[in-house]
Amino acid sequence: MRKPVRIFEVAKEAGVSPGTVSKVLNGTQRMAAATEARVWKAVSKLGYQANLHAQILSTGRSRALGIVILDILNPHFTALVKGSGQVATERGYTVLLADAEENPKREQELIQSLRARTDGLILAGSRLTDQEIACLHSPEQPIVTVGRRIAGVPSVTVDEYTASLQLASYLVGLGCQRILYLAGPPFWVNQERERGYRNALEQAGLTPQVLSLTSPDLLGGEQASALLWTMQPFPDAVICYNDLAAIGLMASLKTLGVRVPQEVAVVAFGNHPLAAHLSPSLTHMEIPSRRLGELAVGLLVGLLEQPQEEPQPVIQYAVLRPRESSRIG
Amino acid sequence: MRKPVRIFEVAKEAGVSPGTVSKVLNGTQRMAAATEARVWKAVSKLGYQANLHAQILSTGRSRALGIVILDILNPHFTALVKGSGQVATERGYTVLLADAEENPKREQELIQSLRARTDGLILAGSRLTDQEIACLHSPEQPIVTVGRRIAGVPSVTVDEYTASLQLASYLVGLGCQRILYLAGPPFWVNQERERGYRNALEQAGLTPQVLSLTSPDLLGGEQASALLWTMQPFPDAVICYNDLAAIGLMASLKTLGVRVPQEVAVVAFGNHPLAAHLSPSLTHMEIPSRRLGELAVGLLVGLLEQPQEEPQPVIQYAVLRPRESSRIG
DNA sequence: AACTATTTGGAAAGCGCTTTCTAAATCGCT
DNA sequence: AGCGATTTAGAAAGCGCTTTCCAAATAGTT
Structure with missing residues (x-):
């Protein structure tokens, strides 16, 4: 010893x-x-x-960044982490990662724990209230949110409204008449997507129809098929909150004997690595998850090193990737 | 302020x-x-x-555990993390996670960084040499490896040899004659799997044939199809080092017009959440990733709290999940 | 009531590093 | 050679908490 x-x-x-x-x-x-x-x-x-802790105690800075993600099994968040790691290293910071497991209580604990160990935090997919998050943010211990816009809190987001508008319009363009939106949890991202969806449908003179996923993952998608099944008339297109749900839904529809895209088109938001490998391959609005991670770290480090500057919200854009699951007609 | x-x-x-x-x-x-x-x-x-750091400096213990995983995009490792988080919380520890990005140099840096911040480390899928890892282990700063057996270092592993033997034997039982093994990186897990594969084939009087993946992921699988293509005679079954590779391979074979499982069966090791959702769904030896994470934390906490005890290596078993990708005849 | 055992709580010495403040040494000039 | 300007490096005071040791106070016993 x-x-x-x-x-x-x-x-x-x-x-x-x-x-x-x-x-x-x-x-x-x-x-x-x-x-x-x-x-x-x-x-x-x-x-x-x-000795790191003596150093930190003495200087008051740890040169570490914390990232709390909603669910490590969701490829959106893991890609985001991938992006963050590289930029952090370049800027001389270590990234400490924690998985909130979609549990707000656990999330709070992890935030406390990481906060004590880092100079600043990135919250990706938080389930806390705007209030709670806003309280956490301070110039000495800045917070950056990803996928959430809260007054006074620096953020990196995708223009979800436009992405959703575009995705729904795409389906309209394909001639779909009964387009269903399978909604995710009632936070910023979903609100924006739902708004974009509704606007697109209203513009096209169609009736929006929204159902909520039980959870924004494979299981939620599978369970949604039961709801769809009872719908009269059956939708001819479904927009899923994320690609995990879409994959679950498609699998479930297959066992029910419903053909995608012939009987119903399925599209989603996300960038699941297997979206192109499935059959049918999945049409989605590609969310630049990795880039979001890079930008979030950049923003956070900026806040730490130029505390005086007022940061502008960073906005990225999604890209439509048409694939087989919407190949109609 | x-x-x-x-x-x-x-x-x-x-x-x-x-x-x-x-x-x-x-x-x-x-x-x-x-x-x-x-x-x-x-x-x-x-x-x-x-103040956490004052506390740690004073007591010498941080009540945190570090986990370094090979690649956060690989579902095996994320499932493992999921398992670890819960047990750690129960035992009163915080988990700090880092992604080595399959890069040994980065892995070393992360290990140093996490080591300074935690009481002990879990290395899941390390790319370091046995030497390097053995050097890191000490009673005060114990290391637990997952998927790697190194003399003197506590570990949690799957009986990969038996798993592989069983998987290959299953294909033999289905009547396959030309069974190819697509090997992963030359570390413990792959060595064991290859050994099990060779033994099974020799017992059956068949000739083993091994090709190496360029990387143990989607891309590696896709690239492997080119090699397969040139093989004469064409194999009638392929065992992939992991399910990511199998998925890449199947996607690539599809574009080449090779039908799975009719022309070639594809099986793998892993527990990819989409294995059952693909078409064809993927037969694999299910690796209990999550359980490995739970056990690794249990072992590590044990080492921290009962330093005197000599830990026994923990061994788990894989389970065969037959699915469509091997549905022959 | 006298005396020992037990509680209760404070003083102070770390834990290992950084950083300010200052003294000593060196340098550049005239 | 002499004086101020500049380097060079040490002493010591933190950073905020834990923990040992010890004195004072209280309880228990004959």
Whole structure:
């Protein structure tokens, strides 16, 4: 059991004071070249590694960022994490990740825990109230939300309204008459998507029809098929809140003997890596999840390093990827 | 900008010393009921939250666990994380997650970073050498590996050899004659799977044939189809290192006009959530990823709390899930 | 009532690093 | 050679909490 080396021992080895070692290591103050050399030599000889917590306690900064995601099984969030990691590394930060498991109580705990360990937090897919999130944000411990717009809180979002308008219009263009929207949880993203959907349908003179998913995942999609089944008349197109739900729905429809897209087209929002590999492959509005992660980190680091600047909300756009699940006529 | 409350101010408010507050909060030493009440009252009045880093610096323990996973886009690892989170919470630990992005250099950095922040680490799908990992393990900072058996390092693994033997035997039983194994990276898991595969084929009097995936993911699977294409004679079954590769392969075969399972059966190891939703649905040896995460945390916490005990390697078993991709004859 | 055992709570020494402040040493000029 | 300007490096005061040790107060016992 070798005890970790402390700065004191390095100082001794190099024949200088601990303060000097600290300054050399952090480049805080120039020292004579000879002194610096002795310090570096001692450091590598003893294999010195500064105690992180002492450092943080002393400086008040951890050079770590926290990300709390709604559900690690959802590819949207994992792609987002992928994007965040790279940018964070470039900017000299470590990313600490936590999975809220779609549970607000757990989310609160994780936020507390990560907050104590990091300089700032990214909330992707939060289930907290706007109030709760707004309270958390402060210049010293900034919060960046992804997929949620809250007054006073910096955010990175997709223009969901336009994306949804475009997706619904696409279906209208294909000649669909009875377009159903399978809604997700009642947060910002869903509100925007629903609004875009309704507007598109009204513009086309069609009647919006909204059903709520029991959950925004495979299971929710599977369960939705039961609801669809009872609908009279049967819809000729379904827009799903996310691609997980669409995949569940399509699987379930197949067992019910309903053919996609011949009897009903199925489209969704998302960027599931298998969307193109399914049969039928899935038409979706591609959400740039990875890019959202990159931008969120960029924004957060900006807030940490230029605290004075008022950040503008960052907005990205989704791209329509037509595939077989909407290949009609 | 409200400065966080310090223990000193709580002490003042309650009319006691900081040491007393600490003891009450941590239940380290019994105090008179009246005193405890005053302390609790002061704490909630001021909204006191102990500074984590001061605490860690002082006690030397962080009550956090680190998990480094190979690739957050791979469902095997995300399921594993899901399992770990719950158990960790039960045992009073926070999980800090990091994604190595299949990059050994990055993995090393993340390990260093997490090591400094946690009491112990779980390495799931490491790309480091046995040497490197063995060096990291110590009673004070234990390491638990998942999917890797290294002398002296506690581990949680699946009996991959038996799983592979069983999977290959299943194909033999179906009458397959030319069974190809698409190998993953040359680490423990793949070695065991390849060994099981070879043994099963030799027992059946068949000739093993192994090709290596360029990467153990969708892309690797897609690229493998090109290799298959040139094979003479064409295999009648392919065992893929993981289900991601199988999915990529099947998609690619479809575009080449090769029918699965009629012309070639495709099976894999894994527990991809969509395995049953694809068409054809994918036969695999189901790896209990989530359970591995639960067990790894259990093992690690055990090591932290009963340092004297010598841990036994934990072994789990895979389950065969026959589906359409091997529905022959 | 006297004396020992037990509670109760404070003082203070860390934990390991950073950073300010200052003194000593060196340098550049005239 | 002498003086101010600049380097160079150490001393020491934190950062905020825990924990050991010890004294005072209280309870228990004969």
